[in-house]
Amino acid sequence: MREEEIIEKLQRLGLTKYESVAYITLLKLGPSKATDITKESGIPHTRVYDVLSSLHRKGFVDVMQGTPRLYKPVNPEVILEKIKEEIIRDIDSLKGAFLELYREVHGEELPEIWTIQGFDNTVERAEYVIRSAKHEVLINTPLEFLELLKNEIKGRKDVIFVIISNFREVPDWLKGDNIILARSGGAPWLMASWIIGDIDYALFFGALPRDTRKEKFYSFWAKSPRIIQNYMHWFYTIYFDNSEIIKPPNYEKLPKPLSLVNIRTLIVLLKFAGLPRKAEIVGRIIDTKKPVTIDGEIIDYEYTPLTANVTFRHNGKELKVGGIGSYFEDVEGEKFILLE
Template sequence: MKDDDLIDVLEDAGLSPYQAEAYVTLLELGSASATDIADACDVPDPRIYDVLRDLESKGYIETYQQDSLTARAHDPETVLDDLRSRSSEYLSAAEEIEDRWNQPAVAEHEVSIVKRFETVMNRAREIIDNAEKQIQIAVDVDQFHSLKDALGDARDRGVHVKLSLCTREGDRLPSEEALASVCTEARHRDTPSPFLVLVDRRWTCFAPHSQSVNEYGVLVSDRTHTYVFHWFFLTCLWEIWDTIYTLRTPETPTTYVDLRHCVRDVDPLLDEGATIVATVEGYETDTHETVTLHGRITRVRYTGETAGRDQQLPLSQLAGRVSITLETDDGPVEVGGWGAVIEEVEASEITIEDVRYD
């Protein structure tokens, strides 16, 4: 390192320009009188004595009388410890700046782009820990094991978890017991796909799959943006893949967190003349107040319902407006799904209590 560069570093460490220059000069001279030091550097003669006293008070040098004031550099261990400490502080500050830049507070940003997958994974774990109603998650086997404890805690709280699990060659699927402890339903994919976590219709954590050229992540705190990711999950990561575990049985009660899946199952039952008793939990669309309704499902409506069918409703016919009519003691209530505006209630959970044929 050149003298000028060393002087610059010492100035960054807290020495004045004169102090830094005098100290570097004294390191070269070993020991020298004040006047010799001043002659060997650019410190003015009238200032050299004050400069040396300041360096002595900082522990860099010691002075003594030998015909005239003479100085020599101290054992540099104290100086080295100070520089190493400052270096560590700079490194810590750099890491903290990077962490804060990579982890903006989701509460303050509707959409945030981050650089590291670790940031996305940490945020995913955080929103899973705070999930109240539902989680949709697409992961590979390694990511599954990283998040399984958080998912298990969510299931213990009664959160509905839909797990889309991707495997690569050589991967082993978790056991049915392991899946039962973390999700209400799991499907298996054998192709690479992005990491995706959706929580309570508002929070999204997304990152490209591990084979992608670019590493980045998207963190979302917004219902509209999350709704777009929800449809990506349904169409690309859920609908077409095989079920490897489900909590659902033919017996009631049966609970849905997506009105479209409820309509799929209820529509043919209504065609057969069934009486379907249900409880709906959700929000009034005009006041956003929570509401719980109980009654009979008397009708379903969806875009394309007149198109005719001879098998289960395809998802494409449920991509538009979907609703059910719930006949309560206070009269009929129109219930919509995620993002309902026209209907009176947006359903967050529908439980089919009984299906009977009179």
């Protein structure tokens, strides 16, 4: 990293330009006199003592008393870790304060959908969706945008990816055992791009800008299980079901137990894994809303644009299990755990 970049980042952490330069100079020289720091850094002699005193107050410099007085840089790992902890505490405090302020004024929770402005901010949010997912990530986007997420996708071997794009051929970095690929079919590409993580976060947007630096670009960020459940349904029924699967998962090599939260992702996997499959299902009895965890075997499934459920044999009895929001089945499944 260039020294100019380091100075810029230190300024973002609260140091002035002179303080940043002085600290970098001390890292180069080790314990030094103020005159040596002035000579090496170019900081005016009339300013250097104030700069070093400020660095001492901020925890970046230790003062070694004596004649002459020496200034010693604090270990960067120590001071940066301290700053990191302080920033995290401040962010957590601000989150609570902002939520409380919003509730006081509006009497309700924050909106479930936010507008994200800027292409780079959209890419960062898409990366966050992938990093934070615990079970599955659904992606429908042109290959041009998908390639921007390459490192995040390669780094996650512990979740299932279902990815739809305008593939011509499969890149090597998308050949993981945990990845299902489909080539876009009848669904129009300009309708939307989706990046969905579990039922926690979703990002969606329209056509990509031709010039990401100049054109205004907006995407939409959702954090609501109720809304995201609908997005997941649309992802499968509008896009996936109208696309051609070009790379199945390598189910036998996937680590077990394997947890999923979407009934349609479960059924797509079962089509390749075969039946029956030992499993555990966490959810609620639909009639009573009572929480339940049942173990047994998935012995059949039903998958149509309107219906998605599995037949589950538990203690000699067959139950119909649907996904979140089910009301025709016996059990509303919130988590599906494949055991073999």
